Amino acid sequence: xxxxxxxxxxxxxxxxxxxxxxxxxxxxxxxxxxxxxxxxxxxxxxxxxxxxxxxxxxxxxxxxxxxxxxxxxxxxxxxxxxxxxxxxxxxxxxxxxxxxxxxxxxxxxxxxxxxxxxxxxxxxxxxxxxxxxxxxxxxxxxxxxxxxxxxxxxxxxxxxxxxxxxxxxxxxxxxxxxxxxxxxxxxxxxxxxxxxxxxxxxxxxxxxxxxxxxxxxxxxxxxxxxxxxxxxxxxxxxxxxxxxxxxxxxxxxxxxxxxxxxxxxxxxxxxxxxxxxxxxxxxxxxxxxxxxxxxxxxxxxxxxxxxxxxxxxxxxxxxxxxxxxxxxxxxxxxxxxxxxxxxxxxxxxxxxxxxxxxxxxxxxxxxxxxxxxxxxxxxxxxxxxxxxxxxxxxxxxxxxxxxxxxxxxxxxxxxxxxxxxxxxxxxxxx
Ligand code: PLP
Numbered sequence: 353x354x355x356x357x358x359x360x361x362x363x364x365x366x367x368x369x370x371x372x373x374x375x376x377x378x379x380x381x382x383x384x385x386x387x388x389x390x391x392x393x394x395x396x397x398x399x400x401x402x403x404x405x406x407x408x409x410x411x412x413x414x415x416x417x418x419x420x421x422x423x424x425x426x427x428x429x430x431x432x433x434x435x436x437x438x439x440x441x442x443x444x445x446x447x448x449x450x451x452x453x454x455x456x457x458x459x460x461x462x463x464x465x466x467x468x469x470x471x472x473x474x475x476x477x478x479x480x481x482x483x484x485x486x487x488x489x490x491x492x493x494x495x496x497x498x499x500x501x502x503x504x505x506x507x508x509x510x511x512x513x514x515x516x517x518x519x520x521x522x523x524x525x526x527x528x529x530x531x532x533x534x535x536x537x538x539x540x541x542x543x544x545x546x547x548x549x550x551x552x553x554x555x556x557x558x559x560x561x562x563x564x565x566x567x568x569x570x571x572x573x574x575x576x577x578x579x580x581x582x583x584x585x586x587x588x589x590x591x592x593x594x595x596x597x598x599x600x601x602x603x604x605x606x607x608x609x610x611x612x613x614x615x616x617x618x619x620x621x622x623x624x625x626x627x628x629x630x631x632x633x634x635x636x637x638x639x640x641x642x643x644x645x646x647x648x649x650x651x652x653x654x655x656x657x658x659x660x661x662x663x664x665x666x667x668x669x670x671x672x673x674x675x676x677x678x679x680x681x682x683x684x685x686x687x688x689x690x691x692x693x694x695x696x697x698x699x700x701x702x703x704x705x706x707x708x709x710x711x712x713x714x715x716x717x718x719x720x721x722x723x724x725x726x727x728x729x730x731x732x733x734x735x736x737x738x739x740x741x742x743x744x745x746x747x748x749x750x751x752x753x754x755x756x757x758x759x760x761x762x763x764x765x766x767x768x769x770x771x772x773x774x775x776x777x778x779x780x781x782x
Contacts, residue, residue: 418760
């Protein structure tokens with residue numbers, strides 16, 4: 353198993369930092385050799401050794417209707433033949449903006465960028481420009497890409513300023529990022545009171561996905577909305593993961609709370625490098641060239657990326673049944689996994705929202721924030737992960753990532769996955 357992957361990983365490590373172009377791919381949390389992939393169709397991945405896997409990563413989110421989805425491929429081919437980039441306006445950008453507005457609440461205007469990171473970086477710059485304030489509140493365990501302002505840990509006391517979590521991020525940047533606890537409105541209230549008149553924005557993953565899947569508690573999102581209104585703070589939902597996934601209109605639609613700004617990535621580009629930020633007209637009008645908050649990109653709104661994203665979003669818009677089917681499949685998988693875990697007497701918490709799902713191997717009653725997520729038994733996950741991989745199930749290689757289901761999953765795939773989980777848990781317990 354993994355013969356060619358091992359050889360490629362050795363070669364890769366000579367010329368690419370850690371052998372990968374994004375750290376999570378290196379399998380650091382689970383150890384072993386990352387699987388080098390060659391092709392995929394629907395929910396089946398094929399690695400360079402010819403082994404097949406049922407996919408629950410979906411390129412970390414974009415592949416909601418499966419890999420090599422025909423309308424996306426056709427759109428890319430057709431567009432590529434007419435040029436891969438102009439750096440000038442195109443009709444598909446207009447169609448894309450109009451379509452997003454129809455699908456999502458509260459997005460009067462939208463600007464395309466090239467990644468989720470760029471979208472989040474830009475959104476906080478816009479919020480700062482709009483409010484004339486410097487500080488931003490984020491939540492422990494949420495991830496908003498690798499912009500400097502987000503690579504910040506909470507300070508030692510509840511109300512202290514942040515500390516850089518990566519060398520290369522300056523203390524000066526860190527002092528403008530404040531960190532609250534997910535699902536804890538009081539921690540936000542304290543920061544807003546302490547820094548009254550200084551906070552430009554609150555940014556969060558409305559359903560956390562980067563510490564495993566953690567839903568917002570009832571009243572958490574609406575509570576944040578009220579706090580933002582009371583303190584004139586811009587509420588930013590980072591819907592890079594949840595956008596077009598937990599509902600057509602993302603978490604905003606699912607929970608009935610409208611943010612001021614929203615960021616997108618992943619599904620909006622159907623697997624091509626796309627991000628976007630959008631929201632209320634009044635705020636978006638500070639963006640250059642209408643306003644003076646600068647933001648730009650040579651390849652932003654790239655025709656190939658727009659064609660791919662437009663093809664995928666159109667299908668989701670025209671056939672909203674995809675969301676019902678996906679939810680049904682995810683509930684079925686969740687039920688199967690729960691049965692297996694209970695049978696083997698493994699303590700766990702299973703969180704599921706739409707087609708996002710995480711199993712935490714923990715004795716806790718519920719997983720609601722970074723602290724409770726961290727109680728998961730990482731050694732057990734590691735053993736389970738490798739056994740699942742051997743059994744042909746490709747899970748995210750970390751206990752702190754959510755599974756993303758695709759509507760290309762069949763009954764047979766789900767059955768095989770539950771059987772593999774049964775066997776893998778048995779082996780992991782040995
Ligand atoms: N925001 C969230 C919620 C994410 O999950 C991610 C990436 O996983 C990002 C932002 C960053 O997006 P990208 O990796 O496209 O830069």
